[in-house]
Amino acid sequence: MTLRYLIPRDTTAVAVGANEVAAALALALAEQGSDAPIIRNGSRGAFWLEPLLEIESNDERVGFGPLEPEEVAGILALDPVARKEHPRYLGKLEEHPWFAGQQRLTFARSGLDDPLCLESYLARHGFDGLEHALHLPPEDIVDEVTRSGLRGRGGAAFPAGIKWNTVLQAAGDEKYIACNADEGDSGTFADRLLMESDPYMLIEGMVIAGLAVGAQQGYIYLRSEYPHAWEIMHKAIAKAEAAGYLGEGICDSDHHFHLELRLGAGAYICGEETAMLESLEGRRGMVRAKPPLPALEGLFGKPTVVNNVLTLAAIPTIMADGAEAYAALGQGRSLGTITLQLAGNIKQGGLVELPYGATLRQVLEQFGGGTRSGKPMRAIQVGGPLGAYLPESLWDTPLDYEAFAAAGGMLGHGGVVVFDDTVDMAQQARFAMAFCAEESCGKCTPCRVGSIRGTEVMDRIIAREAPEQNLGLLEDLCETMELGSLCAMGGLTPNPVRSALKYFPEDFA
């Protein structure tokens, strides 16, 4: 009988006490004289259940959580049948409603095992997509991605296949794959979770991207605030290299792909693709004017695929299971699965992956469990700090790029931040400007100066100084920023401001 204990090493799990639980477990096992291994797996993404302990014996794997270290010895002391009565007992997690209601493709392997265990990755269909892609001409890979309907998961939702095709068709024998792992939106964590729990999937996606466009060098631009992800990715790259999945002659083929991990320096703006490229080149993270498109003149002036972690991580599934299977999910032009990250004032925070098309309200009801404070929800900001604040009247909007845009919102990177009825939306509007002021690269004037003036105008509005003039000025400023800014940072900052004004006017009166 094989017996394994699994406690996540994931950043969030560790933040809520996973290491202490693991230590308590080790102690308890030692006292028992057991030599059963403790696996530090990735998280399954149900942060509200962390620290989550899973006990696997033979064919059964059950979970307990959220755990206090003091509870561990008690659970161990119980026999398997009695454990089912333990208040922290969760049963088989696949059958737990929070997971059973999801449809995981990209995060299917998350939390199942040690993220660095290559055997485990292979045992769970890892590198199947790559094996398939290795036998295809580049055009066919690009075609597969195009037909899957995959759109960029970083926020702009640009069709990945079209971007790849541009790079494929671009002249030049030097091309790059640049993975944007500078996940800076407040309330988002999907990129990190993936890198910490299933790093090989990202590697596989990047290698396939390289095959597809003819790039032999990839970079992952990782934010410096993710030290655990850095460590895991770093080791995963080394192991993949040693196993022949990276470097010269991938899987004994004639294809080469080198992958390098680069660390950011704490600027939100470096999540903007051109600023990220500047930073990757060793310069200040300043936004570049487009054109030229990075697909034609990107990193070091060469054709470059810039994709978000989740976009690239979706590739192995598409290549392994086929474009049709992927495109069968979702609706309209939003195909495949969306990865929502429930955060803010919410009871059951965590990562939810499911096909596009469900409404925001359905997701919140099925997975969110209400606010953490127990008070009624009042506003929800979807799509990061530049997303609109949605009032209850818009919660029935389906999770679909076009539907959200029509409602004045955006899905962005899938962040869902919940506010209860104590929120002051005027302060939130001010925060949007302050956030822009804090994170502006400073290149273009509407963003650099506009955000500062926006905060000042908001201060006057909050102080109820000449409200009519100042609200008029604010609207003019929003227009200047929206239409005049160089990139989406300044261009989208008016979104949360305007939505706060439009849907929550009482907070400004």
Added chain:
Amino acid sequence: MLQYYEPEKDFGTPEVQSSEMVSANIDGVSIQVPAGTSVMRAASLVGIKVPKLCATDSVDAFGSCRICLVEIAGRRGYPASCTTPVEEGMQVQTQTPKLAKIRKGVMELYISDHPLDCLTCPTNGDCELQDTAGEVGLREVRYGFEGANHLAAEKDESNPYFTFDPSKCIVCSRCVRACEETQGTFALTIEGRGFDSKVSAGGVDFINSECVSCGACVDACPTATLTENSIIELGIPEHSVVTTCAYCGVGCAFRAELKGEQVVRMTPWKDGKANEGHACVKGRFAFGYATHPDRITSPMIRDSIDEAWRKVSWEEAVGFAAKRFRAIQEEHGRNSIGAISSSRCTNEEVYLVQKLVRAGFGNNNIDTCARVCHSPTGFGLKTTLGESAGTQTFASVAKTDVVIVMGANPTEAHPVFGSRLKKRLREGAKLIVIDPRKIELVSSPHILADYHLPVNPGANVAVLNAMAHVIVTENLHDIEFIAQRCEEEAFSQWQVFIAQESQSPEALEQATGVDPQTLRAAARLYANAPNGAIYYGLGVTEHSQGSTAVMGIANLAMLTGNLGREGVGVNPMRGQNNVQGACDMGSFPHELPGYRHLSDAATRSLFEKEWQVTLDPEPGMRIPNMFDAAIDGQFRGLYCQGEDVAQSDPNTHHIEAALGSLECLVVQDIFLNETAKFAHVFLPGASFLEKDGTFINAERRISPVRRVMTPLSGKADWEATMAFANALGCEMNYQHPSEIMDEIARLTPTFHGVSYPLLDKLGSIQWPCNDAAPEGTSTMHVDEFVRGKGYFAFTEYVPTEERANRRFPLLLTTGRILSQYNVGAQTRRTQNSAWHEEDLLEIHAHDAQERGINEGDWVGIQSRVGTTVLHARISERVKPGVIYTTFHHPVSGANVVTTDNSDWATNCPEYKVTAVQVSKVSEPSAWQARQQTFDRRQHQLLEQAVEDV
């Protein structure tokens, strides 16, 4: 070319070269532009002005100000016209109500963080922010002025020429981009982000930063953030005149911007083909010497150099000189007098001096300072290619794939070309540096030489031979080019010579000091380049084998087929503004204008007819011969125009003895230079601002020099020479330098087509300019060499006699620094000395440590001929065994230690190799003490000068 002052037209983004044309419609106007041209530029070309702030046509589009937004049919949003290329069929609108509102909104943000002191602002009337605020119709700033701002930011006044006032900065990054793209120094950056973004010279003040004060940032600044101090003091100019810089051989075109006769600012002219709108700290800022109190404006005479000067009229001065010169000739013969012409003066003036010598003195004792710099270039290139000049334009470097820089230091000595070169290197061209020193190009921001060959001073020919050996023995040479373009027999013989094992990098390693593998790799890189170009300077010519090295360079270029098209060539970096012209004008003792030998009767008769004299067919004395003959008593009268031989020529003891032996020394200069302290007649010279004429730069470009102020002495230099000639009975009657040029053109085939009206029309002309090339010649030797077939000259390496030994174990080599110019007569009288107050001795830490020398110590430098003392600077730029100094300050006495060794063919002094010993000392040398005493005495004699007019 007098123009009322207005800023030069700015097309917003740089010109794009493309064979593909695209058509579009802007505001109802059909346009056609090369593909890749920005909407902004396309609009500007047809006179449609799109408001803008961060764009300027000297740097790439940036897209930050968001003022130049336009509407394009079928496109979402409001793209910036600077970053949007014109596409076929595009329909653009530059003025719509929506655009007006956005622009006004953005301008309102700008002005909410800008002082409202337009009326007292230094750039009032010349400010793009002010203009643009007017264009967009901003009438109020609703944000008020109490918010966050930069209005209290402190000024940085550390640079002597310009002020940085960050309170006026709009963070458009034009200065930062100019520093990067135009100058290539990367001294400026934006520090901080968001609203805290600010222009910074790397966290320190400008003077202590890496800034080289080229002024490109000041030029690029659209506001009063970076402003010339002269503008702050005097206000904006009222008219401008296009003229040519009088510093180095790059020959930058400038707009002298004036108020009346006062130069307010020198601005590099965008249409100037040598510099295309760029300048350096000397040309742009260091013009104050022209009105320095040290200027001598009255003619002076004295019987002996121990006497006080007497200020006299022009008439008396030239009469005095003429009388003495004629008396000397009567007593000591026709050949006992001579003249030295100046490569600082105009072609017309140089031409007159040689005419005066040949027609007035009746001999050929005329030489020029090119003798001591590029005479080997003349000889070497004439021998191999048939013409004594560089083969390319400066712009040619933009098409080069591999550059060899040998014995030249462009970023210091030819900075505007240095910037061009750096730009090409940043685009990916490869670089080979052959120099004993680790010059800036070896490694600087965004520049890294692929190979640095740190040749031992004196071993250039060995390096060139070894490179040729590699190319020949590895069959990398261009057989087809050689067969078609070069003399077959000469090549076959040369090939046998160069293929010998004795010419291999390995065999020559002892001499060159260069790792054979590195040398081989460098040779392969150059030989395999689609376009390879060689740029060289005085580090090649000023050697006992200077002429051999020049021929070795020409051989390399012919061997690899790197001649006769753009992107290749042999390019001498001329030291002074008009070295090329001075040589062209026949100021060598054996050559008439256009490099025609005196022995050619047909040429002689041409001049004899024009000048109505009989010419002596025998070549006259070279400068060193004159000095030797002076000491021997054979040579007694010298007319020296605009050259300071006492400071610049080698073996100062010898020169001083020669000058002291002269019966009559006539010096024409703008200052009492070192030579003038030995003079009996002083004719006050005129600066380049005070006269009309032409200079010829290193790319054979004849550029106009235009008078912007009245000569302080009443006469321009050509007028002074004319007065002297007439006093001697050699009649000259030119009303304007254009008449002199007409005479030059009549008599010189390569100048036949040159005239002032043509110069006015074209801006500048590269010679040859004649019937075959009516608008001049940009690239030489295109179909065949000037001499017909190229000639592979033998280049046997003969080590210099100036060798290091136990007594003199180190080799001293010399060079220039950016902020000072040559003997420093001009730049030392400007604030450029803020960067270089004294010449220092660069010494490697190893050599310094062996001798107990620390940074800043007084160090005695002793050669076989003399001793001088300098402060030490410990440096990694030189390798052990080699020391280095500059020669800009008279008191440094760099030439007290340099020797009489010279080039075998041309007598160009071997400045670049002097065997020396150095040791720690406690005070300046005896020579320096004497020099100081003599200098003080001569200044007293000047101060005691009596008015005798």
